[in-house]
Amino acid sequence: MIAFLIRRLFQAAIVMLTVALIAFVLFNYVGDPINAMVGQDTSLQDREKLRQDLGLNDSVPVRFARFVGNAVQGQFGLSYRTAEPVGRMILERLPATLELSFVAALFALLVGVPMGVYSGLHPRSWTSRILQAVSLIGISLPTFLIGILLILIFAVGLGVLPSFGRGDAVNLGGWTTGFLTVSGLKALILPSITLGLFQLTLIMRIVRSEMLEVMRTDYIKFARARGLKHRAVNFGHALRNTLVPVITITGLQLGQLIAFAIITETVFAWPGVGQLFVTSVSSADMPVMSAYLALIGFLFVTINLLVDLLYFAIDPRLRTAQAATRVS
Amino acid sequence: MTFETRRLILAGGAAVALALAAPFAAAPADAQGKVFRWANDGDVNSMDPYARNETFLLAFLQNIYEPLVRRDKESKLEPGLAVKWGQTAPKTWYFDLRQGVKFHDGTPLTADDVVFSLNRANGKGSNMLTYFATVEKIRKVSDSRIEIDTNVPDPLLASKWAVIFIMSKAWAEKNNALTVGDLTKQEENFATRNAMGSGPFKLKSREPDVKTVLEANKDWWDKPEHNLSEVVFSRIANAATRVAALRSGEIDMVYTVPPQDTDTLDKDPNTKIIQGPETRVVYFGFDHGRKELLYSNVKGKNPFQDKRVREAIYRSIDVEAIKKTVMRGQSYPVALMVAPVIGGYMKDLDQRPAMLTPDQAKKLLADAGYPNGFEVTLDCPTDRYVNDEKICQAVVGMLARIGVKINLRAQTRLKYFAQILLPKADTSFWMLGWSPAATFDVHDVFVNLIQTPNAESKKGQFNPGSYSNPKFDELADKVQIETDVAKRNALIAEATKVYTSDYAYIPLHQQAVIYAARKNVDLVLTADNAFALRWVKMK
Numbered sequence: 009m010i011a012f013l014i015r016r017l018f019q020a021a022i023v024m025l026t027v028a029l030i031a032f033v034l035f036n037y038v039g040d041p042i043n044a045m046v047g048q049d050t051s052l053q054d055r056e057k058l059r060q061d062l063g064l065n066d067s068v069p070v071r072f073a074r075f076v077g078n079a080v081q082g083q084f085g086l087s088y089r090t091a092e093p094v095g096r097m098i099l100e101r102l103p104a105t106l107e108l109s110f111v112a113a114l115f116a117l118l119v120g121v122p123m124g125v126y127s128g129l130h131p132r133s134w135t136s137r138i139l140q141a142v143s144l145i146g147i148s149l150p151t152f153l154i155g156i157l158l159i160l161i162f163a164v165g166l167g168v169l170p171s172f173g174r175g176d177a178v179n180l181g182g183w184t185t186g187f188l189t190v191s192g193l194k195a196l197i198l199p200s201i202t203l204g205l206f207q208l209t210l211i212m213r214i215v216r217s218e219m220l221e222v223m224r225t226d227y228i229k230f231a232r233a234r235g236l237k238h239r240a241v242n243f244g245h246a247l248r249n250t251l252v253p254v255i256t257i258t259g260l261q262l263g264q265l266i267a268f269a270i271i272t273e274t275v276f277a278w279p280g281v282g283q284l285f286v287t288s289v290s291s292a293d294m295p296v297m298s299a300y301l302a303l304i305g306f307l308f309v310t311i312n313l314l315v316d317l318l319y320f321a322i323d324p325r326l327r328t329a330q331a332a333t334r335v336s
Numbered sequence: 337m338t339f340e341t342r343r344l345i346l347a348g349g350a351a352v353a354l355a356l357a358a359p360f361a362a363a364p365a366d367a368q369g370k371v372f373r374w375a376n377d378g379d380v381n382s383m384d385p386y387a388r389n390e391t392f393l394l395a396f397l398q399n400i401y402e403p404l405v406r407r408d409k410e411s412k413l414e415p416g417l418a419v420k421w422g423q424t425a426p427k428t429w430y431f432d433l434r435q436g437v438k439f440h441d442g443t444p445l446t447a448d449d450v451v452f453s454l455n456r457a458n459g460k461g462s463n464m465l466t467y468f469a470t471v472e473k474i475r476k477v478s479d480s481r482i483e484i485d486t487n488v489p490d491p492l493l494a495s496k497w498a499v500i501f502i503m504s505k506a507w508a509e510k511n512n513a514l515t516v517g518d519l520t521k522q523e524e525n526f527a528t529r530n531a532m533g534s535g536p537f538k539l540k541s542r543e544p545d546v547k548t549v550l551e552a553n554k555d556w557w558d559k560p561e562h563n564l565s566e567v568v569f570s571r572i573a574n575a576a577t578r579v580a581a582l583r584s585g586e587i588d589m590v591y592t593v594p595p596q597d598t599d600t601l602d603k604d605p606n607t608k609i610i611q612g613p614e615t616r617v618v619y620f621g622f623d624h625g626r627k628e629l630l631y632s633n634v635k636g637k638n639p640f641q642d643k644r645v646r647e648a649i650y651r652s653i654d655v656e657a658i659k660k661t662v663m664r665g666q667s668y669p670v671a672l673m674v675a676p677v678i679g680g681y682m683k684d685l686d687q688r689p690a691m692l693t694p695d696q697a698k699k700l701l702a703d704a705g706y707p708n709g710f711e712v713t714l715d716c717p718t719d720r721y722v723n724d725e726k727i728c729q730a731v732v733g734m735l736a737r738i739g740v741k742i743n744l745r746a747q748t749r750l751k752y753f754a755q756i757l758l759p760k761a762d763t764s765f766w767m768l769g770w771s772p773a774a775t776f777d778v779h780d781v782f783v784n785l786i787q788t789p790n791a792e793s794k795k796g797q798f799n800p801g802s803y804s805n806p807k808f809d810e811l812a813d814k815v816q817i818e819t820d821v822a823k824r825n826a827l828i829a830e831a832t833k834v835y836t837s838d839y840a841y842i843p844l845h846q847q848a849v850i851y852a853a854r855k856n857v858d859l860v861l862t863a864d865n866a867f868a869l870r871w872v873k874m875k
Binding site: 038039040041042043044045046047048049050051052053054061062063083085086088089090091092093096097100101156159160163164167170171172173174274275276277279283284286287290291292 | 375378379381382384387388389390463465466517519520521522523524525528529543544545546547570571572573574576577578580581583584585586719748749750751753754757758759770771774780784791794797798
């Protein structure tokens, strides 16, 4: 177990470095940050001086080494756009993104799993067909469009939910939360539906096909033959055995939710890290972009690690397989 | 059918939320004034008035900070923190300060604060240095007067300083914000997130990129024309959401309106569109300088060095058609490189030469030695000016009719400007826009865009085509130091004739500034796009 952990951590470090390097090289094609920083009539000499001061004239390897050196010490510098510390900018916005992703994932799971179970148990029923059709919409409509449609219906049309922002967030020792106020909770509804819809349909479809598979297996038949209650068979035996792929997907998708909350955040002016990234790209704010990608790389690596560990907990076969390899 | 189902499910969710919300009432409005909520696509990048020389930041901070001399609704100068100003000698300016002005923390505003602020704006890390190019020394003469020595006669100093805001010295000292934030350091400057000015509104809270809240300054020295108690500024980057938030009444005004939504908002019974011309002029430029164009099929010579070629192209671009089709009427064609509100704009010279028929234009090209036309690349930004790329596409069609084949190269502004501007000037034919907002005077355009590029004297720095006419240079130099208004205007008129008859540039239009607001909001739109809260009234 420990050897496994160490091996994974080592792999994670390499992945992080690679991600950072690719990102860094790519940023050179985003454009020139200087023009976004100075007024139109700033003289050419002043522009050149600023470029020199910021170290933008150095070669990519030099700048990359400097970035990694600083990042390891937790220093990400100041944003070119706002002159604020990048680390704090990201930390301030992270709670908004994490809360949104969490609620979206919860929504996807709590609605997606029952929907999947139902349509797996009754594949031919009318309701199942409707659910299937709805999920098709969820999977095929772009997030952007869903968000705008929801805004038009609930904010402009009915006027019951806010079209943008996070409501009144409460600051709990550095963590701002929207869970404690009514406006904060209301503001969460539309963005998390928008963000979670794709995941919901994905989970529903996986659970459904896994359920169909499992219900055909012998042990379910035997379980029924033993006279167990439907409930116990469906949830205790069948659902439990569909969970491994569901957990894999949910875990991976949680990373996706956080990383690709970008579109949802932009549509709903949700003050998270995704929106910060978009803003930073449009002004070639390299310090923020680098730090953001490092953070996303870190999140993915961590989530994957956690998912691997969860397998251990859920699937006993993996534990024995591991033991077997160690012996041989 | 399926859509209906989904709607039902969602409506169910909304009903739950409503039920949740029911026991809580909305916050009561202040009895003394109204709460004004507005939004823009980008945030104010800093609370430090010298951190960025950009229109939106300066427009926003004028609500918190004040200049010595401010602009009125017609963009004319009027007393701000100075009651009187002028020149005692060609190279000396004086400003007499208003007495009894208080900062938001209650401390009095003194000559020391003014001197400190001007020096801070002219100091390390400031992006306002252009406004101090002629300044030699800033002196406190008495508690009510400061004087400035300039190294050359500068008739425009007061006009330039309408965007230089005055900050509390004691506050800056206390919070270690004596200079503007240094980007190469790791720590933040206090003035980046906090503010201490004397303006009509105080900074109440700030969440960068999310929400900035201001409250009315009850001790303001001037009589408020607004009736606001609190102002909430939000950033909504997405255009569709911004418009939706306005239509749902969550916000009262949006600052940047997407062109395609102006019709809808104008027709909506709850909202209105406020529109006017902006100071910026959008134009095309030629490469006059190189012996051979970088991007053309003509080798060994530069067709743009022939005035007939420039004329043929100029007079084949139909700005009225661009206005009608591309800009949906939201542009104001000009024939000069400056807009009407700018000092030194010559109304009688703002006449566009008549359009040529394709045959006439072709004949001009043939006379210049291009009977079959030629090919050239036009550079265009895609995200800087309103419909920039579409304008260029329209021009491609117009010039095709006279045998000039345009290859369009459109790219994002972040890459575009680095390529187009000097020192690279890696282009043959391009689009730019310029607003002399720094001085509100035509000389800003003369010295930056039209005079011969010269690194030492810092002239012609934004003249990537190296247009050069010694006669124009001479006239522009005279305009710079002439303090007699009549003489100065005569010089400007002469210089204007030189560059227009040379077809040095192709001015297109001023784009429109467009705001959208709820019907109950009264506000003032100024040509410099500096939306001021002090004129906002809500019914």
